[in-house]
Amino acid sequence: MVRIAIAAASCLAFFACIAPSSDPAGEDPKPGPTSNPPHSGHEHTSGKADDLPCAIDALMKAKCQGCHGDPLLYGAPVPLFDVADFEHKDGKEALADVALRYLKGEGRVMPPAPNTRATDEEIAAFEEWVALGLPGRGDATCGEHPHPPDKMDPPEPPPPGTCSDSPKLAPASKYTLGTSVTDTYVCYGVDLPKSAKRRQVIAMTPTLDNTQVLHHMIVFTASKSRSGTPSPCAQMESDWKMLYGWAPGSTGSQMPKEAGFPIEANAVTHLVVQLHYSNPSHASGKQDGSGVELCLTETLRDEDADFMVFGGTSFTLQPGKKLRMVCDVKAPQQLAPYLPVNVFATFPHMHKLGTRSKLELIPKSGAPTTLVDVNPWDFNHQISYPTDVQMKAGDTVRITCEWHNTTPDPVYYGEETAEEMCFNFITYYPKITVAQWSYLAPLQLSTCTNTDLP
Numbered sequence: 001m002v003r004i005a006i007a008a009a010s011c012l013a014f015f016a017c018i019a020p021s022s023d024p025a026g027e028d029p030k031p032g033p034t035s036n037p038p039h040s041g042h043e044h045t046s047g048k049a050d051d052l053p054c055a056i057d058a059l060m061k062a063k064c065q066g067c068h069g070d071p072l073l074y075g076a077p078v079p080l081f082d083v084a085d086f087e088h089k090d091g092k093e094a095l096a097d098v099a100l101r102y103l104k105g106e107g108r109v110m111p112p113a114p115n116t117r118a119t120d121e122e123i124a125a126f127e128e129w130v131a132l133g134l135p136g137r138g139d140a141t142c143g144e145h146p147h148p149p150d151k152m153d154p155p156e157p158p159p160p161g162t163c164s165d166s167p168k169l170a171p172a173s174k175y176t177l178g179t180s181v182t183d184t185y186v187c188y189g190v191d192l193p194k195s196a197k198r199r200q201v202i203a204m205t206p207t208l209d210n211t212q213v214l215h216h217m218i219v220f221t222a223s224k225s226r227s228g229t230p231s232p233c234a235q236m237e238s239d240w241k242m243l244y245g246w247a248p249g250s251t252g253s254q255m256p257k258e259a260g261f262p263i264e265a266n267a268v269t270h271l272v273v274q275l276h277y278s279n280p281s282h283a284s285g286k287q288d289g290s291g292v293e294l295c296l297t298e299t300l301r302d303e304d305a306d307f308m309v310f311g312g313t314s315f316t317l318q319p320g321k322k323l324r325m326v327c328d329v330k331a332p333q334q335l336a337p338y339l340p341v342n343v344f345a346t347f348p349h350m351h352k353l354g355t356r357s358k359l360e361l362i363p364k365s366g367a368p369t370t371l372v373d374v375n376p377w378d379f380n381h382q383i384s385y386p387t388d389v390q391m392k393a394g395d396t397v398r399i400t401c402e403w404h405n406t407t408p409d410p411v412y413y414g415e416e417t418a419e420e421m422c423f424n425f426i427t428y429y430p431k432i433t434v435a436q437w438s439y440l441a442p443l444q445l446s447t448c449t450n451t452d453l454p
Ligand code: HEC
Pocket: 059, 060, 063, 064, 065, 066, 067, 068, 074, 075, 076, 077, 078, 080, 090, 095, 098, 099, 102, 103, 110, 111, 112, 115, 118, 150, 215, 248, 249, 278, 380, 381
């Protein structure tokens, strides 16, 4: 049984300029928002033709070049600057056709969450450009860009004086990426020493080192300690509970002001930092030492936050077929004194065959609220989504997962990447402390129905 859970990554879509930051080797990674020159406005990269039609150029600057820029950032494999970039064929399809599919959300969404998707108008302009055969700009002069470029800076740390202690989660040594694989999951452990006082985690700020290869990062609590030297790891291990997630474009890293994640007194807390690296060019010698700075407070907030998990584990994905599983759970009567609870983030989790993950709150009467609907699901871009809803007595929580088994074999529930999952880890407060309650209870109490999809 997988036991994971998430938290505070409040990921909101945002715009602005990029801050590529790569610390010189050997230096203490001191990232945070940098003041590097942004790749915005009319700056152009050397050797690139400035020939995209104005509307396409504006779209690329606003929503794509934050990663597909110069340098390529956050694992983006190709630059998107000029007509030649889009004419390029990787396989049988020109990049323009792939880009159009992703803009529309067919199979994958670009830009990836939490960044703002292209508008219908922008997609229509791009589609027309592709239909016309990718004409250049000609003699047109483009005016100011209507939208500011996407912001990929990491979130700001909390103001000085907020934290009674700010432990830095950093690897014992930098990790050197291999050249043979494109995507790798690497983990290192950090133990927070015992403290005589009970504390709460109230914010987490990423400390980014090599933004060319860092795709996203997650912090888990674990039941045992792990080496501080980064090494390849599973995407999730059974005793991990997710505490914080960061992906390029994520902004919030602060807990709701009433709540914090408890760090109990007189106990060592084991944490694991997981880094997803992308090295699409298979370049050698790429190193990274990214981590997270925690903000702990001894001035306890009124409420403790916690996790719970929704989902289902009974499904069989037949080869070539599509399946939808819907699992409902209603809070048991014994919980009534602890409700309502405030849900502030959700983290959907499926594996590679997943195509959609949705979480809804269905009140006793009235319209359902959608907490998150990741459609299409993208295994490569798993993040947490901020939300702000109250779960009351009598409410039903419904999780919907859809898959397309494109493999020649049946696929079942399991922890291996080749197996499948349907979970949503939510973070909420105040923490439910009734005996017999476990954060897995909603999963164990849910009733699921499976339907074949055409
Ligand atoms: C937050 C960073 C980011 C932003 C912003 C972004 N991309 Fe990507 N893109 C990636 C990454 C990383 C990949 C590699 C595949 C993966 O990990 O999903 C990728 C892959 C692609 C690919 C496939 C390239 C190939 O060679 O297969 C296309 C096409 C693409 N993106 C288009 C776009 C377009 C168009 C936009 C803007 C509308 C955009 N992307 C915005 C990060 C980004």
